[in-house]
Amino acid sequence: MEASQAASQATGDALALRGDNLVKRFGAVTALDGVSFTLGRGEILGILGDNGAGKSTLVKILTGFHQQTSGTLHVDGEEILLRSVDHARALGIECVYQDLALANSLSIYHNMFLNREIVRRGPFRLLDHKQMRARAAQCLDDIGVHVPSVDLPVERLSGGQRQAIAVARAVYSNAKILLLDEPLAAMGAREAALIIDLIMRLKEKGGLSIIIIMHNYAQTLDIADRILLMQRGRVTYEQRSANTSVAELMDIVRREYRAMRDTLAR
């Protein structure tokens, strides 16, 4: 199926995000060469593609970290130029980066409220630890993340648990759109299962749209409702997960690789 045809499958009011013909240049490098995509409300979109395909660049535009060279973005049906990460956050777009940005020596509940601490009423604006603890525990419980205690410093958690805290923090912030750039990278099978489980539970709760970048085709097809394949700054394939397979995706990538090798050999 043509990418443009599949893109039109998620249309109308149901769209959380839409990108049209996004181009991003870094000097002489064209990282995105006209990317169009849609993200439906409550949908999980998986982005696959080789190293350097432009996946992270796309996500960084969606988080307001980079601005596109050209092309447009619609958030909730409204055209918007995301000026900064704070601007995107204010619109309910949250990102969990691979390097997480958790403060490792601080407790779990501190991390969940980092930069938006709850303070007690009164003249001294003292931190309301009791309430932050209770709310952090409640939030983790809601989304099924089990930790021995929210007082534990984050550095005492496993990689998967830490990732789960980062996701929980983003969700707690009332994110409407969650962007996950390789959340399973460098994770063992058990930890990856924890995160996959968390993502599936968030989906069941509804109301949250997710874009997830992963390298593993099988895991992506399991989690995502729909996948995009990016190659050299373009979307070269788009399909509902139910209508494709690991074999088909590998075949597309293999064909591309052969074509490139032939060009180089000439």
Ligand SMILES: Nc1ncnc2c1ncn2[C@@H]1O[C@H](COP(=O)(O)OP(=O)(O)OP(=O)(O)O)[C@@H](O)[C@H]1O
């Ligand atoms: N800040 C930057 N300055 C210059 N070039 C950049 C910058 N960020 C990305 N690029 C280039 O843009 C292209 C796309 O990079 P990007 O990080 O988006 O790829 P990716 O698909 O996320 O790859 P990976 O799977 O390795 O994470 C690459 O050629 C990269 O070198």
Ligand SMILES: [Mg+2]
């Ligand atoms: Mg990347």
